[in-house]
Amino acid sequence: MDKLQWEAILNQVQKPGRYTGGEMNSIIKDKRDVDIRFAFCFPDVYEIGMSHLGMKILYSALNAMDGVWCERVFAPWDDMEAKMREHHLPLYALESKDALHHFDFIGFTMQYELSYTNVLNMLDLGGVELLAQNRGEDDPFVIIGGPCAYNSEPLADFVDIVSLGEGEEALCELMVLYRESKQQGLTRKQFLRRVADLDGFYVPCFYEVTYKADNTIQAVTPLDGVPATIRKRIIDDLDTAHYPEAFVTPYIEVVHDRAVQEIFRGCIRGCRFCQAGYVYRPVREKSPEVINKQARSLCDMGGYEEVSLSSLSTSDYRQLPQLLEQMLSWTEPEKINISLPSLRVDNFPRELMERIQSVRKSGLTFAPEAGTQRLRDVINKNITEEEVLRTAETAFSGGNTGVKLYFMMGLPTETMEDVEGIAHLSQKVVDTFYHMPNRPKGKGVTVSSSVSGFVPKPFTPFQWEPQDTVEQLKEKQKHLVQTVTSRKISLSWHDAQVSNLEGIFARGDRRLGKVLLEAQKRGCKFDSWGEFFNYEKWMAIFSDLEIDPAFYNARKREFDEVLPWSHIDIGVTAEFLKRENVKAHEGKTTPHCREQCAGCGANRLCEKGCE
Amino acid sequence: MDFIDVRMWFVKQGDLKYISHLDLQRFMQRALKRSGLPLWHTEGFNPHPYVTFALPLSLGQESRCESVDFRLTKPMSMHAIKSAMDKVMPQDMRVLSVAPPVQKAKMIAFAEYSICFPKWAWQQNAVADFLGQSEILVTKRTKKGGESTVDLAAALQEVSVAVREEDLVLSLRLPAGSSVNLNPSLLVGTIHEKVGQSPYGAQITRMAVFDINGELFS
Numbered sequence: 001m002d003k004l005q006w007e008a009i010l011n012q013v014q015k016p017g018r019y020t021g022g023e024m025n026s027i028i029k030d031k032r033d034v035d036i037r038f039a040f041c042f043p044d045v046y047e048i049g050m051s052h053l054g055m056k057i058l059y060s061a062l063n064a065m066d067g068v069w070c071e072r073v074f075a076p077w078d079d080m081e082a083k084m085r086e087h088h089l090p091l092y093a094l095e096s097k098d099a100l101h102h103f104d105f106i107g108f109t110m111q112y113e114l115s116y117t118n119v120l121n122m123l124d125l126g127g128v129e130l131l132a133q134n135r136g137e138d139d140p141f142v143i144i145g146g147p148c149a150y151n152s153e154p155l156a157d158f159v160d161i162v163s164l165g166e167g168e169e170a171l172c173e174l175m176v177l178y179r180e181s182k183q184q185g186l187t188r189k190q191f192l193r194r195v196a197d198l199d200g201f202y203v204p205c206f207y208e209v210t211y212k213a214d215n216t217i218q219a220v221t222p223l224d225g226v227p228a229t230i231r232k233r234i235i236d237d238l239d240t241a242h243y244p245e246a247f248v249t250p251y252i253e254v255v256h257d258r259a260v261q262e263i264f265r266g267c268i269r270g271c272r273f274c275q276a277g278y279v280y281r282p283v284r285e286k287s288p289e290v291i292n293k294q295a296r297s298l299c300d301m302g303g304y305e306e307v308s309l310s311s312l313s314t315s316d317y318r319q320l321p322q323l324l325e326q327m328l329s330w331t332e333p334e335k336i337n338i339s340l341p342s343l344r345v346d347n348f349p350r351e352l353m354e355r356i357q358s359v360r361k362s363g364l365t366f367a368p369e370a371g372t373q374r375l376r377d378v379i380n381k382n383i384t385e386e387e388v389l390r391t392a393e394t395a396f397s398g399g400n401t402g403v404k405l406y407f408m409m410g411l412p413t414e415t416m417e418d419v420e421g422i423a424h425l426s427q428k429v430v431d432t433f434y435h436m437p438n439r440p441k442g443k444g445v446t447v448s449s450s451v452s453g454f455v456p457k458p459f460t461p462f463q464w465e466p467q468d469t470v471e472q473l474k475e476k477q478k479h480l481v482q483t484v485t486s487r488k489i490s491l492s493w494h495d496a497q498v499s500n501l502e503g504i505f506a507r508g509d510r511r512l513g514k515v516l517l518e519a520q521k522r523g524c525k526f527d528s529w530g531e532f533f534n535y536e537k538w539m540a541i542f543s544d545l546e547i548d549p550a551f552y553n554a555r556k557r558e559f560d561e562v563l564p565w566s567h568i569d570i571g572v573t574a575e576f577l578k579r580e581n582v583k584a585h586e587g588k589t590t591p592h593c594r595e596q597c598a599g600c601g602a603n604r605l606c607e608k609g610c611e
Numbered sequence: 612m613d614f615i616d617v618r619m620w621f622v623k624q625g626d627l628k629y630i631s632h633l634d635l636q637r638f639m640q641r642a643l644k645r646s647g648l649p650l651w652h653t654e655g656f657n658p659h660p661y662v663t664f665a666l667p668l669s670l671g672q673e674s675r676c677e678s679v680d681f682r683l684t685k686p687m688s689m690h691a692i693k694s695a696m697d698k699v700m701p702q703d704m705r706v707l708s709v710a711p712p713v714q715k716a717k718m719i720a721f722a723e724y725s726i727c728f729p730k731w732a733w734q735q736n737a738v739a740d741f742l743g744q745s746e747i748l749v750t751k752r753t754k755k756g757g758e759s760t761v762d763l764a765a766a767l768q769e770v771s772v773a774v775r776e777e778d779l780v781l782s783l784r785l786p787a788g789s790s791v792n793l794n795p796s797l798l799v800g801t802i803h804e805k806v807g808q809s810p811y812g813a814q815i816t817r818m819a820v821f822d823i824n825g826e827l828f829s
Contacts, residue, residue, distance in 0.1 A: 020626035303641030
């Protein structure tokens with residue numbers, strides 16, 4: 001890369017610090033000692049990608065291997081992209097500044113369906129052939145992982161390898177296999193065939209999909225003797241699993257600029273809309289001693305002023321008070337905040353809470369998800385109105401005057417009465433405040449209710465359900481606005497058109513590959529950003545290619561339909577998901593895992609079973 | 612609470628010139644935390660290590676004379692402080708020296724800059740002629756959002772226009788500090804406008820900072 005030209009470009013773009021690398025704890029290796037180069041890509045801007053824990057873990061795990069150099073790549077903002085295209089500067093990795101097409105592997109972590117076009121655009125900018133079938137012997141292997149990889153079919157045309165489940169052991173095994181294959185002089189195809197036999201790896205080109213006349217899938221047929229189903233990988237023992245001693249510490253401000261310490265994986269709750277609640281099962285906890293040691297190392301090496309304890313539901317960590325006691329012994333003197341996202345404050349020791357600054361500081365957020373008890377039972381969100389109100393009261397008496405409530409709209413079986421319930425519950429929180437004799441004086445209350453459109457996801461009990469159309473959602477939004485009468489309630493929602501596109505790709509199949517290819521050609525990118533999202537353009541593409549988007553998201557699927565992801569095994573069985581779907585329609589709840597095992601099947605993945 | 616003031620001098624160069632002043636502040640607080648030095652924290656609801664910079668540097672400019680002040684809760688030798696900071700500062704922001712502050716930041720009056728126009732040596736005479744004018748009027752945006760006109764010719768001191776291989780290199784002093792401050796990018800913009808556009812823009816480096824008597828700020 002011409003340094004002078006590169007600097008001239010950087011002087012003309014916003015936030016050039018996104019493109020320079022060189023951060024503390026970033027890893028530079030001598031190319032002479034390296035035989036495998038891995039470009040770890042996050043298909044969004046630097047500030048978002050650098051906040052992502054999974055990328056930090058895998059970056060560290062791969063770089064811990066001799067001979068493997070993992071580097072970071074982010075999507076350039078459009079001002080930088082324009083300059084790069086104008087000056088023929090290919091997309092490069094931050095550490096070596098080498099172009100993407102020089103790497104052995106290009107890995108993308110797929111967090112969100114609306115980042116699919118960024119994957120294509122980044123490959124294009126990096127000088128990499130978009131279609132996997134056109135890549136030659138010297139071309140990189142494109143590999144994806146993350147939550148969207150569980151149904152990777154819309155991306156199947158563009159990826160060589162899909163990593164299913166937790167990657168810190170699996171990716172290292174893949175590196176070893178690659179090194180062996182290279183030494184043995186295997187061809188690209190021969191290597192991929194071997195990958196298909198490696199646990200946790202799905203190689204789409206070895207699976208043929210055939211369709212029925214009604215467009216549903218006839219069969220997914222394994223070719224060349226590859227396994228008929230592919231099971232996700234998990235880490236058995238989180239205490240001994242790789243965890244970074246240090247994070248790459250960005251110079252520029254990123255979204256979550258703090259130490260993040262994982263405390264457990266999986267979730268006991270079984271909320272029926274939540275994909276994370278199923279795909280990350282079974283629950284596995286780290287011990288307080290390991291967490292404490294790892295968190296301390298991250299803070300020492302990064303100089304952070306805040307450490308966040310990360311999991312899907314912090315309150316469900318069984319030894320939380322013991323852990324906090326251990327951590328406070330050093331965070332207090334070093335003036336480091338502990339932040340506890342997704343904490344249920346009602347059953348938490350008050351004395352401990354008062355020692356945790358950030359809990360006091362940040363306002364209270366609560367996710368009832370649905371407005372009525374009936375609908376909360378349908379989605380198995382086991383929170384009662386009384387709990388919401390009691391928690392709000394606790395928060396108000398502690399001096400808080402702002403409460404955030406999260407809801408979803410368009411949930412299965414939802415009626416207008418349930419929609420009104422969102423307004424009623426919000427109102428009850430407002431009333432709770434004014435009924436308190438000891439409420440904070442001289443202040444009004446603000447209840448911010450945020451409503452997102454429900455998107456049915458694969459590997460949930462609602463994977464067979466139709467998604468509300470844009471028109472239905474808009475109608476419900478209108479009704480909700482009319483039901484809210486208090487000015488103490490502020491309503492906000494996600495764009496229904498965005499939810500619609502997300503829903504199409506979430507349960508899409510391979511035939512959507514040509515839609516993505518066309519979208520990239522027509523300039524779609526950063527679809528999760530309001531300033532770039534162009535719904536009309538997307539609908540025009542579907543129409544021009546004669547693909548009906550409603551087939552993918554607005555249709556009820558039968559239990560016996562072959563789903564595009566039927567050959568993927570996440571541990572949780574389809575039989576369990578069907579049972580949960582039936583119970584949802586009956587309005588019956590399922591107790592959480594520690595109350596009673598519901599027999600989801602995930603315990604088969606772990607030698608010692610569930611925790 | 613008692614504290615000891617320390618002034619650390621460091622460079623800011625290479626890719627780190629793309630780190631904004633605000634980001635540099637956060638970085639410095641973290642570097643100080645990582646150093647293990649007995650830092651004095653600000654008091655109040657959200658305590659953080661106290662840091663203050665003498666003269667902010669614009670995004671994209673390099674420097675060989677940046678300084679930051681911080682405070683320790685107990686006395687230490689300057690040598691020990693420097694070695695602690697050496698371990699946590701990156702190469703492109705390496706520590707030059709550590710000393711007790713002598714002057715207050717508001718004593719700063721001038722800064723010396725080196726401005727390199729890569730592969731533009733052939734414009735030496737044109738640029739020298741331009742800078743030799745008796746008046747160079749430029750419009751400057753004021754903090755309040757308005758515009759004012761300044762005469763760069765009157766503000767410029769100790770100007771030299773030299774050639775280094777294919778590059779054109781200017782050396783000059785401009786008023787700097789809290790009362791009057793002229794950003795060298797103003798001059799670069801005017802040269803690009805009036806003399807011509809250089810092929811690779813300009814690389815600006817702050818070389819030294821002076822007080823009103825022309826002595827080095829210390």
